[in-house]
Amino acid sequence: MKTKHLFNLLFMALAISFGACSSDSDGDGNGNGNGNGNGNGNGNDITSxxxxxxxxxxxxxxxxxxxxxxxxxxxxxxxxxxxxxxxxxxxxxxxxxxxxxxxxxxxxxxxxxxxxxxxxxxxxAVDNAKFTKHVVIEDFTGTWCGYCPRVSYAIEQVKEQTDQISVVAIHRYNSDPSQNGYDPFNFDEAAVMGVNSYPTAKVNRGSEWTFPEPSNIDQIVDQTVCDNAPLGLAITPSLSGNTMTVKVDAKFSQDFDFNNTKLIVYVLEDNLIADQENYTSYYGGVSILSNFEHDHVLRASLTNILGDDLPNNEVTNSVYSRTFTANVPSNVVDTNEMSIVAFITNENFTGDAFAINSRVAHFGDAQTFEEN
Structure with missing residues (x-):
């Protein structure tokens, strides 16, 4: 009988022990009743x-x-x-x-x-027409500038991912071959833009492309993804003899009542050959890039380089048009290599200009608006 009684007591003790370990209660056996041992009383419960x-x-x-x-x-x-x-x-x-x-x-x-x-x-937002977004890159550069090939290389990398960029290579700093900083493609009018450090790559005429540019190409590409620019551009450039005619149309998908909306129109030239200083590891890392091809070189501005004012009462679906007639810039080597970049800027809340949208066109193009 004693043996049977002891067996029953042992069985009951084991049952109580196993029952405590398998309980669904919030207790954890440490006497704090929180279910997780941290003493805060909430466990994994959802309270908000x-x-x-x-x-x-x-x-x-x-x-x-x-x-x-x-x-x-x-x-x-x-x-x-x-x-x-x-x-x-x-x-x-x-x-x-x-x-x-x-x-x-x-x-x-x-x-x-x-x-x-x-x-x-x-x-x-209102689902007005939206236009394909083209990012403007103004590359302040020079043939004498040994670190400038870094930006040239970065631009090439961006082009492998998107064609929605408008590149302008603004060469500086001196037109006198006997002086330091000589560049055969120097564009003196750009002095008013206040850039004194080279290379400098302005993105949409506002922020700078983050150094090192080849490691930050997403800064450019990401801005082309949405295609929801509130205005679109269409450019029709033609050439007759030595006379350029450039028609620029801008269509607005929302009411524009901005005080400082401006239009900038550039004449560019590709395939200009000149030696380029190189302090970088790009392009083989050689110190002189002999007969380097310089593209997107700014040759003339058909507007003030800081922009010409647009009417401040543009309304939804209205089209602003302007036609420029000018002689081919005297510094152009080959008219077959010319192109036009046009973009429209506004001011942000700090008073700085930024490009709303841009477009690039070659002579002979007759562009239409890229509405989405």
Missing amino acids: ISVEISSSVACGIYAGDTVSFAVMGNNNTDVTNSATISVNGTAISGNTYTTTQAGSLQVSATYQDISTTNNLNVNV
């Missing part, structure tokens, strides 16, 4: 939720776009499938919503008995 956009909106949200949402717990658990999402106070089916008009959307969510405390504000 937030709603966020889960679809890509890098290029903005426009009327007619479908947006996807996700509901996340404070412990980073995705509870979207078990939550109810509301847009402007009305519950939607599932987690997607198709916008119908421009404006602001207030998005909230509820999971079990927990609701979002801060609504997600979603701005929806």
